[in-house]
Amino acid sequence: MVNVRIRSARTTRLLNRLQARVQARRGRATGFVSSPEPRSIGHFAKGRQLCAGNILFAGHLVETEGKSLWSIAPPGSAFAEAMHGFTWLDDLAAVGDAKARATARTWVWEWIASYGAGQGPGWAADVAGRRVIRWITHAQFLLRGQDKPASDAFFRSLSGQTRFLARRWRAARPGLPRFEALTGLIYAGLSIEGHDDVADPAVQALARHCDEQIDADGGLATRSPEHLMEVLTLLNWCVEALTASDRPVPAEFGTAIARIAPTLRALRHADGGLARFHGGGRGLDGRLDQALAASGTRTRPDLGALHMGFARLAAGRTTVIADAAAPPAGPSSADGHASTLAFEVTSGRRPIVVNCGSGAIFGDAWRRAGRATPSHSTLGLDGYSSARLGAPARHDGMLEEWLEEVPADVIAETSRLSDGMRVELAHDGYRMSHGLTHARTLELTIDGRGLVGEDVLATLSDGDESRFDRQLHGGTPGGVPFSVRFHLHPDVDAALDLSGAAVSLALKSGEIWILRHDGSAEMTLEPSVYLEKGRLRPRAAKQVVLSGRAMAYATRVRWSLAKARETPNVMRDLAETDPFADLEAEESP
Structure with missing residues (x-):
């Protein structure tokens, strides 16, 4: 007898009728006690690409040309993790037609034949948890119409993966990886016959992990x-x-x-x-x-407080989010960036100022570059980041670079003004090397049409002045070079005016924003990149750079970003925003 049921108030009657028909038709046993209602969001366009044999994982596009997914030699560890994590099942289920179902079935049962016994890649605890969640969530999509040998193989593999998770979930790194491993174990314990005994311990372990990992402010x-x-x-x-x-x-x-x-x-x-x-x-x-x-x-x-170490300013249709705390250090910093005091600006549906993002899917060189301070919209000293990468450390068989020498003190104060909001920030990430502290003030007007900023490099003590003097008279004669960077989203069309005093930023919505400065630095428009998941390569973008040299104990740069006067507060914005809509035309090899 088949006993695949989803305990949901909205679907119980329909599924009971379906179950009765299946039981009458097949007359065989299943391994499910229940199956959670599908909740994962898939991408229809990506699902169609998968059906066509175009595999886009972790920044690499591979064409199967009618061959099995598992015949592909993964071009990197991130690609292999995407293969074995089975999140692509969400995309095939989003398509949901006969071809998508046949593709999903073929790849699942080929995986069982090749890797189901526990050998080969894909057996890290977090990857296994991710895979178990998808198999159980999309079980009806996969099993409908399957014969008994195929169903038996499916449930045997799920049982083996459940036993693996019960033994190995502690090996997953604390944080998101362990949440994935334990969630997969809970799903399995609640859904698969004969594994009830693993559910309660997994629930208790996840409850403890919530207490350990989610702080009082709701951050990781x-x-x-x-x-x-x-x-x-x-x-x-x-x-x-x-x-x-x-x-x-x-x-x-x-x-x-x-x-x-x-x-x-x-x-x-x-x-x-x-x-x-x-x-x-x-x-x-x-x-x-x-x-x-x-x-x-x-x-x-609470807009006056920090949220996981980030400050938020919002008014009208504009949001500003700034990194107002030290980056993670040690094992938690495997993906951490030297982004202290960096900020992003969005107007309506259109990002304006951004950070370059994570380059992990494009290889180690891009990953390191994306973590450095120059890849963020903040002030940096030329050749230095506000936090440094330490020596690579091995974890779960992989080499990881953790952040070290992070800022010891980061200050953030948010206040309301009569005509807007202000956040005042400072960090000492350059104090030990140069004797300098970076302070930044951001003020957003009450209508969201203007952002005024000020960046200051200053010494705060006699010891700081001595270190700064050594830099001036030793390593960097002529002053300490610095750059204030504003990385722009690829959809922003930027043009530097002839005087070099302002940059015009045209958004696809039709809005025009103007970035100006006080003349204390040199303004240039330079190339940049936008590192985005789901792309074949980094996207070309631009950045506005205010460059200068710190030659005194206090150096100040003022700038502003404001809507042009002729730009209305609200504009009709119908331009395409689907990041995959132009993928084939723009980025095919």
């Missing part, structure tokens, strides 16, 4: 907004699965969700995407909205 140690969103998504799935199984939900789950949701709201730009810091991107379209809606938490963030 990695300080990655996208990682935090994925953690909220996993916790929502666990709550739904426990509720559907008539099991109690630990109070720690609810507490963590209640803390995380307002923090994510504070880290969301006006366009609905997350701020791109510390290895995280803007997030899959729709994932954040779904996670916040499923959380059941309507608490709004």
